[in-house]
Amino acid sequence: MDFSLSEEQQLLKDSVQRFVREEYELESRRKLVATDIGYSEDNWAKMAELGWLALPLPEEYGGIGGGAVDTMVLMEEFGRGLVVEPYMSSVIIGGGFLMAGGSEKHKTELLPKLGAGELKLAFGYAERQSRFDLNDVECKAEKSGDGYILNGHKGVVFHAATADKIIVSARTSGGSRDADGITLFLVDNNCNGLSRRDYPTVDGLRASELELDGVAVGADAVLGAVGGGAALMEEVVGQAIAAICAESVGCMDVLQETTNEYLKTRVQFGVPLSKFQVLQHRMVDMFMECEQARSMCYMVTLKIGDEDPVERAKAVSAAKVQIGNSGRYVGQQSVQLHGGMGMTDELHVGHYFKRLTMIDTMFGNKDHHLKRYADL
Amino acid sequence: MDLAFSNDDLAFRDEVHTFVKAHLPADIAESVRRGRPIAKADIQRWQLILYNRGWAAPGWPVEFGGTGWNATQRYIFDEVMAEFDTPETIPFGLLMVGPLIYTFGTDAQKERFLPKILNGKEWWCQGYSEPGSGSDLASLQTKAVLTGDHYLVNGTKTWNSSAHIADWTFCLVRTSSEGKQQEGISFLLIDMNTPGIEPKPIISIDGAHHLNMTYYTDVKVPVANRIGEENKGWTYAKFLLGHERNSITEVGLSKQRVRRLKSIAEEERTGGKTLLDEPDFAGKLADAEIALTTLEYLSLRFLAEEAAGRPIGAEASMLKIRGTEIRQQLTELTIEALGYYAAPFEMEQMSDRWNEPSIGPDYAAAQMPQYLFSRAATIYGGSNEIQRNIIAKMVLGL
Ligand SMILES: Cc1cc2nc3c(=O)[nH]c(=O)nc-3n(C[C@H](O)[C@H](O)[C@H](O)COP(=O)(O)OP(=O)(O)OC[C@H]3O[C@@H](n4cnc5c(N)ncnc54)[C@H](O)[C@@H]3O)c2cc1C
Ligand SMILES: Cc1cc2nc3c(=O)[nH]c(=O)nc-3n(C[C@H](O)[C@H](O)[C@H](O)COP(=O)(O)OP(=O)(O)OC[C@H]3O[C@@H](n4cnc5c(N)ncnc54)[C@H](O)[C@@H]3O)c2cc1C
Numbered sequence: 001m002d003f004s005l006s007e008e009q010q011l012l013k014d015s016v017q018r019f020v021r022e023e024y025e026l027e028s029r030r031k032l033v034a035t036d037i038g039y040s041e042d043n044w045a046k047m048a049e050l051g052w053l054a055l056p057l058p059e060e061y062g063g064i065g066g067g068a069v070d071t072m073v074l075m076e077e078f079g080r081g082l083v084v085e086p087y088m089s090s091v092i093i094g095g096g097f098l099m100a101g102g103s104e105k106h107k108t109e110l111l112p113k114l115g116a117g118e119l120k121l122a123f124g125y126a127e128r129q130s131r132f133d134l135n136d137v138e139c140k141a142e143k144s145g146d147g148y149i150l151n152g153h154k155g156v157v158f159h160a161a162t163a164d165k166i167i168v169s170a171r172t173s174g175g176s177r178d179a180d181g182i183t184l185f186l187v188d189n190n191c192n193g194l195s196r197r198d199y200p201t202v203d204g205l206r207a208s209e210l211e212l213d214g215v216a217v218g219a220d221a222v223l224g225a226v227g228g229g230a231a232l233m234e235e236v237v238g239q240a241i242a243a244i245c246a247e248s249v250g251c252m253d254v255l256q257e258t259t260n261e262y263l264k265t266r267v268q269f270g271v272p273l274s275k276f277q278v279l280q281h282r283m284v285d286m287f288m289e290c291e292q293a294r295s296m297c298y299m300v301t302l303k304i305g306d307e308d309p310v311e312r313a314k315a316v317s318a319a320k321v322q323i324g325n326s327g328r329y330v331g332q333q334s335v336q337l338h339g340g341m342g343m344t345d346e347l348h349v350g351h352y353f354k355r356l357t358m359i360d361t362m363f364g365n366k367d368h369h370l371k372r373y374a375d376l
Numbered sequence: 377m378d379l380a381f382s383n384d385d386l387a388f389r390d391e392v393h394t395f396v397k398a399h400l401p402a403d404i405a406e407s408v409r410r411g412r413p414i415a416k417a418d419i420q421r422w423q424l425i426l427y428n429r430g431w432a433a434p435g436w437p438v439e440f441g442g443t444g445w446n447a448t449q450r451y452i453f454d455e456v457m458a459e460f461d462t463p464e465t466i467p468f469g470l471l472m473v474g475p476l477i478y479t480f481g482t483d484a485q486k487e488r489f490l491p492k493i494l495n496g497k498e499w500w501c502q503g504y505s506e507p508g509s510g511s512d513l514a515s516l517q518t519k520a521v522l523t524g525d526h527y528l529v530n531g532t533k534t535w536n537s538s539a540h541i542a543d544w545t546f547c548l549v550r551t552s553s554e555g556k557q558q559e560g561i562s563f564l565l566i567d568m569n570t571p572g573i574e575p576k577p578i579i580s581i582d583g584a585h586h587l588n589m590t591y592y593t594d595v596k597v598p599v600a601n602r603i604g605e606e607n608k609g610w611t612y613a614k615f616l617l618g619h620e621r622n623s624i625t626e627v628g629l630s631k632q633r634v635r636r637l638k639s640i641a642e643e644e645r646t647g648g649k650t651l652l653d654e655p656d657f658a659g660k661l662a663d664a665e666i667a668l669t670t671l672e673y674l675s676l677r678f679l680a681e682e683a684a685g686r687p688i689g690a691e692a693s694m695l696k697i698r699g700t701e702i703r704q705q706l707t708e709l710t711i712e713a714l715g716y717y718a719a720p721f722e723m724e725q726m727s728d729r730w731n732e733p734s735i736g737p738d739y740a741a742a743q744m745p746q747y748l749f750s751r752a753a754t755i756y757g758g759s760n761e762i763q764r765n766i767i768a769k770m771v772l773g774l
Contacts, residue, residue: 128736131646131715155736156716177648199735202721202744209735268512278761335581335751339510339759340535343580343587343752350581354748357711358719365712367656 003298005073013073015050020081026348029204032084037162038206039084044117053091054115058099061111068239072246072301079250082351084204086120086159092243094121096236097167101184101224122163124154124210125233132364134169134233135179139212141170148172148222150185150193150215160208161198163189168212172227182229185221192216203358204351234309238316241363242304245297245323248359251352252290252326255334258349259286262338279337286330293326314376317369324366327356385448392456399425400460408461409636411742412726413584416499416541419463423496432494433470440478440486441494447683451676458628467624468500468538469493473546473565476616480604489544489565503533503547503566503590504613510535511762513548514557514610518592520549520564522599522606527551527564529572529595535756539575539588542568552607563609565601572596580752582745583723617758618692624757625699627672633706634665640713640739651713664705671698690770693763700753700760707747718744 005013023043032040047053056071057063064070071092078087095114098106098121113119130136139152150170160166166187174181187194193215196208224232260283263274273279300319306312331353335342342349360366381389404418426432434450436442445453465471474493477485492498509516518531529549539545545566552560566573572595575588603612641652641661651657675695678688711718717736724730725741734741754760768774 126716129645129648131644131651133647136647156719197735199720199722201719202748203719207719267508268510268515270512276761278764332751336754336759339755340505340587340752343749343755345579345581345583350748353751354581357747361716361718365715367712371656 005069009070009073012055012070013077016052016074016077017080019046019050020077020083024081024083026351029082029084029351033200033204038200038204039086039162043085047085047087048115048117052087053117056091056099057095057111057115061107062115063111064115068242068301068304071239071243072297075243075246076250076297079247079355080254082204082251082348082355086122086162088240088243088247089122089159090114090120090163093123093236093240094163094165094167096239097121097123097184097223097232100235101232103220105220106186106223119165120159120163122157122160122166124157124160124166124168126155126157127153128155129176132368133177134237135182135230136177137169137171137182138176139168139170141172141183141185143172144216147216147218148183148185150187150212150217152212154210154212156201156207157210158201158205158207160189160196160210161206165189166194166210167223168210169229169233170212174227179230181227182233183226184223184229184232185217186223187212187215187217187221201358203355234313237363238312239304241316241320242297242300244359244362245293245300245319248323248327248356249290249294249297251356251359252293252330255330255349255352255356256283256286256290259283259334259337262341266339273337282333282337286333289326289329293323296322310376314373317373317376320364320369321366321373324360324369327359331356381448381452385452388449389452389456392453393459395429396456396460396462399429400462401425404463405461408463408632410739411636411746413742414463419466420496422463427495432496433474435471436474436478440474440490447676447679451679454628458631461632464626464629466499466538468502468542468546469496469498472502472616473500473544476546476563476603476612477565479615480612482600484600485565485603498543499538499541501536501539501542501545501568503536503539503545505535506532507534507589511759513613514561516548516550516561518547518549520551520562520597522551525599527562527597527599527602529564529566529592529597531592533590533592534588535578536575536588536590537586539568539590540577540585544568545590546603548609548613551609558610560607561609561613562606563603563612564597565603566595566597567601570595570597580749582748583721584726584745584749586749624753625671625675625695626703627668627675627699630668630671630699630702630706633703633710634661634668636739637661637664637706637710637713640710640737643737643739644713644715657713660709664702664709667698667702667705671695671702674698690766693758693766696757697760697763700757703753704750707743707750710743711747714740714743718747721745 051064052074054063055066059065098110110119125134127138141148141150154168166189168185168187169182170185171181172183193213195211198206198208201207263279264272266273296319300315303312303315334349335353338349341347404422407414431443433442434445434453438444470493477489504513506516506518518533520527520529545568547564547566548561549564550560551562554560572593574591577585578587578589579585580587642650644651646654681688717740720735721744
């Protein structure tokens with residue numbers, strides 16, 4: 001058993017840390033969030049140059065061939081920086097789908113571009129009625145000649161506006177919540193019949209509502225087997241959850257460290273706040289939440305490649321529950337212990353709190369995963 | 377012990393019900409229903425409607441323009457107000473400085489200030505906290521030096537809610553550095569239009585401008601605007617904090633929230649049914665509702681004590697603690713109910729001038745800002761840690 005990082009992983013960590021330190025000072029991030037696209041193309045190019053966009057992609061398609069631990073290392077540091085570039089949508093999820101379900105043609109054509117930063121992807125799955133159920137799909141894909149016609153709606157699609165292609169789940173057969181009959185399609189962002197409404201999200205990212213009104217795609221737009229999208233989604237979303245757990249650990253660590261420091265410097269009643277035992281105990285609980293979250297982050301990272309889908313699913317849901325609990329506590333208490341300062345937009349604390357709040361929601365909140373775990 | 381309403385009570389209930397139903401402006405109710413911020417002018421409009429009916433200040437004695445209602449009537453009134461989408465009362469005038477002025481003020485002060493608090497023409501803000509003095513309020517440093525018939529005030533106040541739209545502020549200032557900190561504080565009423573006062577916005581995590589840092593440079597305040605005696609300000613401030621703690625209970629507001637949350641959970645779907653039919657969620661909603669009922673009965677007991685002439689002491693801190701915790705429980709459950717639609721954060725959507733269709737369901741937009749801002753409830757008005765310290769010391773003798 002070994003939980004330490006290899007030399008290369010340590011180098012990766014150092015280099016992401018340096019990037020975050022240089023590019024992700026709160027004021028720089030604030031400026032990025034306020035731009036049209038909500039992030040920096042320069043940063044994206046830099047990430048390509050540093051090999052991060054190709055990190056999890058296979059070597060035969062121009063990737064680095066990194067594993068789950070490498071992704072974890074990177075995502076944790078991105079969490080520390082509250083990085084807003086569409087890494088999760090494009091590389092982890094988009095790349096994940098191409099690798100797991102793409103045809104040889106998809107892989108040879110798209111993966112090298114993805115790794116080089118010349119292609120961005122997004123994933124549209126949620127619908128108004130679906131809540132967190134990936135298989136609750138009403139968006140329809142009807143066979144038409146060799147290809148398909150897509151009709152329906154996709155909600156809160158992260159980073160859709162800047163994606164070149166959007167992966168959309170649609171029903172090719174079966175009833176609205178059946179696992180069978182869901183197919184994944186690669187849809188060009190500028191294709192006829194696709195309309196988007198873009199907006200900012202509370203955690204400083206961008207998302208869109210998508211309307212698909214007679215979107216025509218060829219047979220080569222299908223990712224994986226026709227009707228077999230559910231298993232594919234479960235696999236890739238599992239990887240996304242492992243990655244977001246690492247991001248969340250990075251966020252929590254920053255909050256825990258800053259709040260600890262704040263209590264030592266803020267004086268009330270003639271003493272630093274750190275002298276008050278209730279606050280000491282609160283800090284201890286925050287620290288313990290961070291360590292528990294980290295433990296589950298390691299656990300899911302090491303189990304995400306497990307052959308047994310039930311083992312894998314249990315690991316994913318268990319980690320997501322713990323991350324949700326910890327993130328909620330650490331986020332809320334960091335605001336509380338900073339007093340009025342914690343409520344300001346000026347301080348970074350609130351921004352981390354908001355990201356942690358959304359991380360609990362992403363890919364199913366605590367209740368969703370508790371239930372899923374219990375049902376497995 | 378008796379919970380039943382008399383026939384008179386029931387008739388009163390009908391009277392209030394009929395009045396609110398007939399007079400609550402539909403546009404205001406709609407904004408409240410959606411959880412949008414309510415504009416000052418709209419709050420004033422509703423206040424004036426209540427004022428014209430003689431119901432502006434349910435808690436005030438008749439001689440100062442209040443209703444003189446007994447505890448049961450006040451309970452009934454609050455209950456009916458919560459049944460409709462009425463806007464919340466802004467506490468600074470009606471619940472805080474008003475009672476202070478009629479309790480400790482001079483006749484001239486009562487005449488000058490109370491009528492405009494009642495009809496909502498003048499808005500107040502609270503100037504207590506300073507950058508270095510939050511929980512440790514008594515350490516405040518803003519100085520007031522007596523020169524002839526006025527004080528010269530210099531210093532910095534912070535976290536002043538609504539200071540940018542207020543006409544007056546009630547302010548704690550240091551008039552002496554001798555002896556105990558608490559014994560050198562005075563209580564001043566200050567016209568926000570006096571030269572030398574400069575509120576600067578503080579944007580909070582919900583993206584809105586509620587708060588201000590207010591700078592005071594050589595601000596002239598007539599001695600006649602001091603409440604009570606010089607250096608006795610701490611006594612008055614404590615009286616007022618007691619009032620603030622009661623008002624922060626917000627049972628009515630939380631009832632409105634429960635109602636809204638239920639209707640949201642009826643709209644939201646999961647696994648082919650409504651979220652309200654989903655046992656885990658329904659259980660959490662029931663839990664919050666029961667907590668609220670518990671708080672309601674806790675506060676009714678206190679109200680009855682007060683009405684019987686036995687003023688409650690530090691126990692009131694319990695109401696503040698539970699009231700704010702329940703508010704947070706409800707706002708959190710509300711964003712949970714929205715699922716992914718808690719994420720869209722378009723500030724313009726909050727405005728009543730927003731004409732485009734909403735992103736996701738129309739009730740969604742305001743909920744995340746409400747959740748975020750509700751995190752402040754356990755910080756302001758004396759943080760919940762401080763309230764627990766107060767109960768430990770004053771009630772439990774620890
Ligand atoms: C089932 C059991 C088995 C045990 N077995 C052993 C054994 O094998 N060998 C042995 O030597 N002892 C043993 N103990 C004794 C045990 O270590 C003591 O009970 C323990 O150290 C607490 O001391 P106390 O009972 O005197 O409580 P106290 O020290 O009086 O504490 C009372 C309460 O006050 C709290 N408290 C005390 N100080 C502080 C502080 N500074 N800050 C915050 N809270 C505080 C405590 O947490 C506790 O809740 C055992 C006790 C139990 C109950
Ligand atoms: C939204 C909002 C609106 C406000 N409106 C107003 C207003 O209109 N007018 C006004 O004057 N003020 C207002 N305030 C200020 C508010 O009263 C203070 O924020 C509050 O008193 C806490 O002070 P602080 O922010 O300096 O935090 P601090 O006092 O620095 O406290 C930081 C943390 O330490 C804890 N703590 C401090 N001392 C102790 C202790 N002895 N034991 C245990 N824990 C402790 C606190 O509970 C808190 O969690 C507002 C604040 C907010 C957030």
